[in-house]
Amino acid sequence: MIHSDEKVRQMARSLLPSKNREAARSAKARIHRSARQEARQELAVWMKAGDMEHDLPSFAPWERKEISREVRWRRDGDKVMPFIRWATARTREMRREDRLSHVRSLLPRGVIGEHALGHVEYTTAFEDPIEKAWRNHYWLLRQARRKGALLDRGEQARLLRALLQEPDGHRTFNRFLRERHTWASSPRTAASRPCGGIPPHRPLMGLHDVLPFLDTLTRPPWGNVVRNWGHQEPPAHWVRLFLQRFKAHRGHIPSVRAALEAEGLLSSDLSAFHTGRAAAARLRKPPDR
Structure with a gap:
């Protein structure tokens, strides 16, 4: 059985092996390849027009959104429940205001620790109920505005x-x-x-x-x-x-x-x-x- 700092490091690293790694790499390459191809075509049309005073084309403005979507999809494949159960058990006797900072002090610094902390930050045991209520209120307002904007x-x-x-x-x-x-x-x-x-x-x-x-x-x-x-x-x-x-x-x-x-x-x-x-x-x- 692993204890102390080695256990903390093992739990933090357990989130890294995503189940969608290969598909995420393929999707990232496909998006960048399509964006480069579209940028080359737009640049060729712009240079062929001969009017250099016009502004440059936007060069695949959809690329950033597609990459962000693929990042979220890859993160959804992380195995997070063992780490969430471990962090919840470690901070069960603490006040809700001190739980997240305690887990942050346990995790290693760098990408691994920040990545693990991002998965546990909005769980039930760590999230501030007042902040959650405000976020839900904002979401309900957006839904109401969207519903009011529908025109049949x-x-x-x-x-x-x-x-x-x-x-x-x-x-x-x-x-x-x-x-x-x-x-x-x-x-x-x-x-x-x-x-x-x-x-x-x-x-x-x-x-x-x-x-x-x-x-x-x-x-x-x-x-x-x-x-x-x-x-x-x-x-x-x-x-x-x-x-x-x-x-x-x-x-x-x-x-x-x-x-x-x-x-x-x-x-x-x-x-x-x-x-x-x-x-x-x-x-x-x-x-x-």
Whole structure:
């Protein structure tokens, strides 16, 4: 039977032999190889265009997320229960506030100790209940916001009818769709186009056109729900963005317009600005002139 420091070192090292090592190495090599291939292709297209003033392409921005996902998957294959049971038994008679620091003092310094401590930090015997409650509260709030952001066909029709009743709502909505279509049709955004191409621009005509307008949107094969995550094909994605902002700002069109302009999704309305200046000038003008 092993005791004392050798037992501590053995328990800390017992987490290292992951059951997913070979698959994790293969996945890491595959992700890096795909990212290098995509970066070479984007660099070749950028150099062939001959316009060196444009910014460099993003060069596989998905690589970091894919690597982080593979790291989490590999860590899930670690054999952690023997170490967790041992650490819980060693600190059973201590206060909850002192347990994690005591285990940290037992573990060796370096990657092995930090790796072992990361597995035991959020277990029931070591986690602070107040911090856990706050984290659960934050998660529930995110779930509630995500649930509130889901827009089915009925809610979209209701919001579009309410939008048409607001002053300047119809004009702002159609201008947003027109600018998004112009942006997506430009040569600089060719890489972000869907495989089938951008559909023709289709504005909203009025109250009688709400349901026919929704019928023209591209919908997922599993139903009429436009989800909050992922990317829907345009123009369904653009309609979802606008209606979510309209719902969040409770139908106040100036706030919706300001939010879209701040996000770079809508250009500044210069015509309204000049109209406002002309109206102000008329008010300041003497009546005899």
